[in-house]
Amino acid sequence: MKIINKRVLAKVGKLRIVELEIVSFIANKVKPGQFIVVMVNEKGERIPLTVTKKDLKRKRITVIFQEVGFTTKLLGNLKKGETLYALLGPLGNPTEIRHFGRVILIGGGVGTVEMYPIAEALKKEGNHITTLIGAKTKELLVLKEEFRKISDKITFVTQDGSYGKKGMVTTILENLLKKNYYDFAYTVGPVPMMKKVAYITKKFSLRTVASLTTLMVDATGMCGVCRVSVGNKTKFSCIEGPEFDAHLINWEELENKLKMYRKKEKYICKLHKLC
Template sequence: MKILKKKILTQTPDTRIVRMEIMAPEIALKAQAGQFVVVMVAREGERIPLTVVDTRPSEGSITLVFQEAGLTTRLLGQMEEGQSLYALAGPLGHPTEVRRYGRVAVIGGGVGIAEAYPVSKALVSQQNEVICILGARTSGLLILEQEMRACCSFLYTATDDGSRGTKGFVTDVLSGILEKQSLNLVYAVGPIPMMRKTASLTLSKGIKTIVSLNALMVDATGMCGCCRVSIAGKTKFSCVDGPEFDAHQVDWEELGARSGIYKEREEHACRLHLKRLDS
C-alpha cells in the first residue's frame, strides 16, 4: 500500500486534485472499470471510497485520483511518495456492464472525469464509438483531457466560464448532440445536478442512461446503510448494489438531500484540523 508516485493534476486557490499510483498487486489483477477501493489514511481515520482510475497488473499498482475536499482527502493529499496507507480494500462494487452498444456518450464532470476515463477505455475495447464530454468550472480544473482524447472518437469540453470549449454545462453539449444524432447509451458521473439533468434529457428520447453515484459511504459492505439510495422505489446500497444505476430510476430529490447531510460536520472537522496545525 506504498505510494509509488504522486502528481498534482491541478491546483487553484480553492481546489486541488491529486493523482497517486499505489502498490496493490491483488487489486491491480482484479479491478475492472467502474469499481472502487476503500482507503484509510490512518488507524484512527475514516474509510473513504475512491474509484480505481487505472491498473498496472504487471507492476502491481493501481491509480487513484481525488479532490481534496474533506478532512480525509486533505490528509491523503499531504502524504508523499514512499509513505504507506494504513489500509486499502477492494476492488468493490459491480463493474461497468461493458459490451458493444454502438454510439455511446460518456460524460464526466469535475473530478468525475477520473471515473469516466476507465469506463471510456473499456467501452472502446468493445468497438463502441465513444463520444466524451468533459466539464468543469474553469479550464484549469479540466483533468485527464489528453488521456480521454486518446480513447474517444470525439471529445467535447464545457466550462462554466467559457475558458475552454462550450461556455456552459456538459448537458448543453449533450443537448446539441442529441439534436443531430442518435445515441445507444449515455453514461454520466459527476455532480448530482449534472447527472439529474442528463437523466432528464435522455428520458424523453428513451436512451438507456447509467450514472455512477458517489453516495456517502462508511463500511462499503452494505451493513451500515449510509450509502442507501432509492432506485425505482426500492432501497439499494451504492457499495454493494452499485455504484452504477439506471439514471431514470434514481430518486434524485432524496439523493441530493442525503449528499449534504454531513457537510456541516465535515467542515467542522476540517476547521479543527487546521486549528491543530496552527497550534
C-alpha cells in the same frame, strides 16, 4: 500499499486534484466500474476511490481525487514513500462492458477520472465514443489527452469559458441528442449534473447509467449510509451499485442526503486545521 509517485494535477486556490500511484495486488482484480476503499490512518474514515489506471506487471494502481473534505485532505498530504493504513477492494459491481454501438459519456468535475477506465474498456469493444467533459475552469480539466485518444468525438466545456465551449455540459448534451442517435449513455460527476443528464436523456428514451460513489462510509453494506431509492426500492450503492439506471434514481432524495453531512465535514476540517 506504498505510495510510489505523487502528482498535483490541478490547483485552484485551496482546491487541489491529486494523483497517487500505489503498490497493490488489487491491480490484477479490479474491473471498470468497481472501486476501492482507503484509510489514511488508524483513526481515519474510509473513503471510496476509483482506480483510474492500473499496471499489471508492476502491481500498481493509480487513483485521482479532489481534496474536498477531511480525509481527502489527509490523503493529499501524504508524501511519496509513505504508506496507507488500509486499502480494501475491489468493491462494487463492474460496469456492463459490451458492444452497444454509439455511446455517449458525460463527465463533470473530478468525476471524469471515474469515467476513464469505463471509456477505455468500451472503446476496446468497438463502440463509437462521444465524450462530454465539463468543469468550472480550465485548470480543473484532467486526463484531457487520455480521453482524446479513446474518443471518436470529444467536447470540453468550462463554466467560465477558459477552455473549450463556455456553459454547462448538459446544454451540449441536449443539443447533441436533438441531432444524433445514441445507443447508450453513461454519466458520473456532481449529483446536480447527473440529475439533469437523467432528465434530458429520459426525454429521448436513451438508456442511461449513473455512478453513485458519493455516499459511502463502510462500503460493505453494513452502515446504510449509501442507501438510495431506485425505482421505489431501497438500494445500497456500495454492494448493489455503484451504478444504477439514471432514470429510476430518486435524485431529490439523494441531493437532500448529501446536504446532511456538509456542516459536519466543514467542522471537522476546521478542527484539524485542514480548511
